[in-house]
Amino acid sequence: MTTASVTGDDAAMISPAGERVRITYDDETPRLFVMASVLWGIVGMLVGAIVALQLAWWPANVHAMLAFGRLRPLHTNAVIFAFVGNMIFAGIYHSTQRLVRARMASNALSKIHFWGWQAIIVAAAITLPLGITQAKEYAELEWPIDIAIAVVWVIFAVNFFWTLARRNEKHLYVAIWFYIATIITVAILHVVNAISIPVFAFKSYSVYGGAQDALVQWWYGHNAVAFFLTTPVLGIMYYYLPKAAGRAVYSYRLSIIHFWALIFVYIWAGPHHLLNTALPDWAQTLGMVFSLMLWAPSWGGMLNGLLTLRGGWGQLRTDPVLKFFAAGVTFYGMATFEGPLLSIKSVSSLAHYTDWIIGHVHAGALGWNGFMAAGMFYWMIPKLYGRELWSKRLADAHFWLGTFGILLYVVAMWVSGVTQGLMWRATNPDGSLMYPTFVETVIAIKPMYWMRFIGGSLYLVGMIMMGYNLLRTVLAGKPVVTTIEVVVAPPAIEPTWTEIVFSRPVMVTTGVLGIGGLALATNMFVSPLLMIVAFAVGIIGSVAFQAAKRNGAPAWHRILEGRALIMTSLATIAVLAGGVAEIVPALVVKPVEIASKADVHPYRPLELEGRDVYIREGCYTCHSQMIRPLHFEALRYGEPSTLAESALDHPFQWGSKRTGPDLAREGGKYPNLWHYRHMIDPRAITAGSNMPPYAHLETAKVDLSRTHEKMNGLKSVGVPYTERDMQGAVDDAHAQGQAIAKDLATEGVTIQPDAELVAVIAYLQRLGKKPEPPKPSSPVATVGAEK
Template identity: 70%
Template sequence: MIAEESAVERPALYAVDPKQELQKMTIVYNDGIARAFLGASVVWGIVGMLVGAIVALQLAWWPANVAPYLTFGRLRPLHTNAVIFAFVGNMIFAGIYHSTQRLVKACLPSDFLAKVHFWGWQAIIVAAAVTLPLGFTQAKEYAELEWPIDIAITLIWVVFAVNFFWLLARRTEKHLYVAIWFYIATIVTVAVLHIVNSLAIPVFGLKSYSIYGGAQDALVQWWYGHNAVAFFLTTPVLGIMYYYLPKAADRPVYSYRLSIVHFWALIFVYIWAGPHHLLNTALPDWAQTLGMVFSVMLWAPSWGGMLNGLFTLKGAWAKVKSEPELKFFATALTFYGMATFEGPLLSIKKVSALAHYTDWIIGHVHAGALGWNGFMAAGMFYWMAPRLWGRPLHSKKLADLHFYVGTVGILLYVVAMWVSGITQGLMWRATDAQGALVYPNFVETLLAIRPMYWMRLVGGTLYLVGMILMGYNLARTARAGKPVDGTAEIVVRARRADVPWKAIVFDTPVVVIAIVGGCVAVMLATNWYAAVFFAVTAIFAAIMGTLVLHARAAPGEYPWHRVLEGRALLFTVFTVIAVLAGGVAELVPSLVIRQTDAAAASEAHPYRALELEGRDIYIREGCFNCHSQMIRPFDFEAKRYGPASTLSDSMYDHPFQWGSKRTGPDLARLGGKYPNLWHYKHMLDPRSVTEASNMPAYPGLVTSRVDASRTEAKVRAMRSIGVPYTEKDIHGAAEDESHQAALIVSDLAAERIDVAPDSEMVALIAFLQRLGVHAEPAPPPTQNVSLAH
């Protein structure tokens, strides 16, 4: 077995006083918590991939939707939450608990807190698995869970952070190895992201409204969403890579200096890039450009980390062929490199114009989730399991089979989505010589890509089979062995050699951080032109400071970063500064957007009571997973959907509904486009009005009833977050609801359709007829239902 020690050769940071007596101690690590999280990760991984296969089938074959609880709109958020927070979440906790104890040569300070963390996290996952299919959702990507669960996440994360930083405080190895840097960045940044994005006004037990609306909500959400990928799916997994890859290869990390550049550049640049999810939307152009520029810059540090990992395997390729965990690690790094090249590419406005809202984005996300996260998890599990249960892996051949089956599955999935996405993007924009759309009906694109949906299903199923093979292999390994807790013999080191405080305060990195932080602070208080100057100054100072640091370092010296690595608190503070600098700067545009919204408020009107109820039904059914409400400023979009969306269109939407994928057409200008009868038939049987549609049917909307007694509370909650409802609107909500419902019922009755005025169908129709209509909606047309969609 490889010795339990850091995999990097490093000079001594602390001096030993020969007069001080040394003391030997034996540490027994708490590996039970790592075993628990490993087992949970495997179980939830299989569940998450199974749900993924189901939703892939639902897109290819609509009868697989089972209303009301098992439709695509309700299961898709369950799939993403299961994979991200259940599978990858449990995996990173297993890796952090296991590796950090060994890196700091100390056992966990509190086994009780570790158990609270484990069982609390599993309870949160179960709560998600129950509430999401029931339709309780905040409708925010990767943050769908309702407010009580959000509070639970915060509390459990605090428990995790306390145990982690307490462990660092008790360390006997003072040096903070590179993996711990990434763990620190993960813990502090995820806390900030989750709290800021989850701010909402509770209405009932499992119902709330985001305090942000429209473009503000879009900016905050994708600041969170992009950086959830960065600091939950990337930085902790990079920390795991820096520990487990050298351990498995029995080689030191290729470059210590490259790991420093990789870490600081990544956490500083990543946090700025969120607006690249909102390119070519109603967001101000300069905010979009900011996100695009930093996204392109992100390519360099990302590839620096990938190359550092792959070069660590230099000279160990023969071992890669024989050890399954190294196969998974090497391939995971390759997928990381591919995904982090594709991400900046997709962040270029011209490329985004083609790719956004298409399946290309789905392929990009899954290349990272399946290839990077999934294979890193498999490599770590195959390395850890024999050491946690004290016996060799049950079957290396089975692990190799998992590798090849999983790799083929990923490739089939990603290629299918690339082909599907590019096909969609080209068909949507295709025009003939007269400028008319070649494919005016959205469903034509759906028919063209359906074979790719079946190919995706095959690829996803193969990946699921690989996960099941891994689960079986690890279970047999655990059953044949017995739990083993690692131990380490340590020597209590002498006191640390004194370092003058001036050497820290006036050292180059502190000066550079002060200059960069000062420039960012001034940016926030100045106008646009001055802000550009200070942004350039900050970037220049950061680059020059880095060059000075590298130029002045000499063999045998104690570089500034060595000093920083010996002080966990100082390191954490600098990490927080680096992260918040970009985070605050990215959110500043929301203040400008608020002023813009105020100027446009005369165009917009809040939803009427019945429309608000219908919107809540729309959100409950997960319609936002397939439909966008953001018409981009392109001629082909205007011809298909209507005039481009503006900030005022969505300023009273809490949360925003711009969408991130179009499996169905955009709905931003849907109001008044079709008669009420069309919407009624479309909900009962989408194929009756749009042949070949893959949308689920919602017959339950006719029999389900709206609880009008709750409408007033919803309107009042909306008012509390800035929607301009009057007291008359609040107290008269029920009456206005009845009045608007009666008009829709009367119109349907003229078409010989009998529907209750308090049915959810009527409320949803009211909402759909309002979309894109600022003034009071005109009476809908009553002509015969058209088959065009």
């Protein structure tokens, strides 16, 4: 019998059944991704420590490009897509080859994926500090980079599924299921959310506006957490934790339930980020209900991971790899308990816009993702370089320092968040606000900001320790070449795809989901009856499955695990169900129709330019523009925001965090001089403020030569600008700028009408107000007034 050696792109060649084939794994790609992950992780967390310092001590905003508003998106992108992204790619490339007993299909695609992803990260690191942003959380990168992300992701997907197609191990282990769901869902999320109209290089406007944009963005934002930070890391958990512990996964059945329940339920939960806002009630309720349902599958996965360690507690005390895995899975359980809790409307009314949410996110990102990454790296690198870890004592020190750091961080944010929420709603016996000025809360929580900075810095030191430990391990070893010998099995006689798709489990599940979905759309009398019917169908179907098993019928899911195409198709359907049900109804009503009925007009040219400066400087990272229908918010800010008011906003500016007050009713609240002084020196207006100064806006000039292009781009996404509006844009901007500059001159301030600061003042003075009607003697018509 002949023996073939398969390496490189020759791996794509199919050998005859029964032939013995030697496979040499591509471990160079996982090595590169590990190194990139550690490097970018240190960079991203260093930026995180800087922005934490800036909140505690405002002079740390040393330059406009390095101010909080520009660095905060850089921090989130670096940690999510650079650190965790490279980590999951390392795990997927390394584990997939061993699970399917085949080399990655294409060396070229693997290299393009690696270097393409690093180029995207570098592009983000350049553009975000420059203020080039779409202002959509976790999706700030502008349209050319969005296209690059899509291309590189498709290259990754082709390489992955091509490898599955030529695998030598037909059974797909549970980790592969999670990888499949990740690749498919992230592609869908990114493409749908990133649809925008380019105006010019590195400037675009989202096709969605107002509530539509908010719903699509948080459908993406929440599920970026779900399918980029969770499902691939769960796949890594299912492979590396049993490997490190030396025992099988606790429950195969539980892994099946965990996978299917998680990917179906998760996709519906995005609207819980928009509770108590102007989003329609049906969408808020849907998000809350499905978020509460997430408790079950999430904790099922956590228990499956922790119980895999049963009987190995002695090993856990001595092995740093297992310590990191055990702590990481525990943080996953904590974060997935806290998430549904925060999705209850009454809890959200206290926690939303506060630092509690920041603590929750970091418990997941650093506790779950960061510790799982450390465990995987400490296990993988010694095997890839053929020697023991350089120092287990240093790894142990990293574990305890990192654990203390993240706990200090999370507890500080819990205390800070609850303090903020309670102070914002506190009232006196006469019904007035107990703390009427927003800065009172900022001063009260400043010690917690210092605790956060210390905790985050300790975690960063732990990451540096890990990097040094892994580097010494790499330098002391040599890259290991792993070659295995497999026998190419003959193709098995398996059920056709129609027999699987129309099998009893699929039909029963479809029936249950269909009846359950119908229950959500009916009235309060019919809905309970339909839910009972759905429950009964599920119970009867489960009994039928058990009977079929006792009669010797093959396990349906076991058959499915050998059919990659059908597994992928069913996972795609499970994910699309929630996305279609949430997004499509929201897209039926056009924002421009809502705005027209409420007599809402688009921004005037100078206001539009001021809004773009506001977005460029990252003001949206600290200020919301959404007054919730809560009594204490109405007392503090004014009437609750309506759906129509932001209908023409591309992108929406509802915000997700209040480090400063809400601005939805800012227009006309203060004179122009107040805004001028506040932007030049915030503490001259509000003692104790931690807002960075924006004095550079006084000398920077607005480029009115491109305002016409911007208005035309917005017109193409539905904003009702007329040709007359666009032709008179420059004149109108000059007129409005001169009016503001003239008003400031009466107060002793000399400023040019085309200064960026003037544009920002124009924008802030517009918020919550309709544009002033044109004066009869004025040759310049007010933008949007023409019908």
